[in-house]
Amino acid sequence: MARRKLVYEGKAKILYEGPEPGTFVQYFKDDATAFNAEKKDVIEGKGVLNNRLCEFFMTGLNQIGVPTHFLKRINMREQLIRQVEIIPLEVIVRNYAAGTMAKRLGMEEGTQLPRPIVEFSYKDDSLGDPLVPEEYIIAFGWASQQDLDDMIALALRVNDYMSGVMYGVGIKLIDFKIEIGRVWENEFMRLIVADEISPDSCRLWDIETNQKLDKDVFRRDLGSLTDAYTEVARRLGVMPTNATPMTKPTLIN
Missing domain, CATH: 3.30.470.20 (ATP-grasp fold, B domain)
Structure with missing residues (x-):
């Protein structure tokens, strides 16, 4: 079976042709960039966390009537989305x-x-x-x-x-x-x-400590970005408390 056709690759995500017209598959990479890509690194597990958190937020928005391009999560790193301009x-x-x-x-x-x-x-x-x-x-x-x-x-x-x-x-x-x-x-x-x-x-x-739980951890060298994102996911109930993010899963054709 042929590998998907790549449509676009950005700093943190890749878009592939979707299974139906008008859809894309959005793949979340582990790449981290800051200052318009002047600072770069690869942080294992980041793409998995962002995929799950993005699913959580987009699903919530869809449920309250705010339209999004999100259709469904496919696997740990990919989601099916609508093609938009x-x-x-x-x-x-x-x-x-x-x-x-x-x-x-x-x-x-x-x-x-x-x-x-x-x-x-x-x-x-x-x-x-x-x-x-x-x-x-x-x-x-x-x-x-x-x-x-x-x-x-x-x-x-x-x-x-x-x-x-x-x-x-x-x-x-x-x-x-x-x-x-x-x-x-x-x-x-x-x-x-x-x-x-x-x-x-x-x-x-x-709220209590002003600890940063976002990409500023990477921008300002404040610690582990994966730990920060995992804490957000844990609080939101997106991933089990004792979960270890999967890293580098194989792309599904």
Whole structure:
């Protein structure tokens, strides 16, 4: 049986042709990158954890009526997703000042913001994914004003869901980024959450200690990234308390 056709390989995931038209198989790699891939490593088990956590979050969003590209998990590293036309923007929602926002504004990390703030960055690693105002987005045709309104509404709904889920297990959702794609159903176009939601794309701090449980552990050399992600999965009940993530399973044709 022929191996799947590779469609796209990114820093943390690979897309293969799916079993049916309009679907992809999304494979989660163990690669970890930071600072637009200036820092790289391979961390065994990371892809397994991100696949399971992404399944958990996407399934939860689908259940509350927030549309996503997620269809089902296939195995420990792969999931079946809908094919979408990705809008070339990262949608960032911030609940607390951290990372680049804290640096830009000279704010102390962890400062709670008066309300969730939604930002957009243009997806281009060579440019450092620069922040862009809504005026640019509309002028360059990346999205319409209606698209932007819908994207903000989607992002805030994701934030409400994620914040509540995380608070329930003693974790603060500091910020996160998502990607949004277009799908067509007959002549009707709608926007859905795509890519992934995992500790790779969120900042997660323990409520009591402010211990970081996200990719900042790798960015700032704060310890074991696998241990941090496993702790998030353990609290959410995604993996058994005594589970050891599988590493490097064989791709299924």
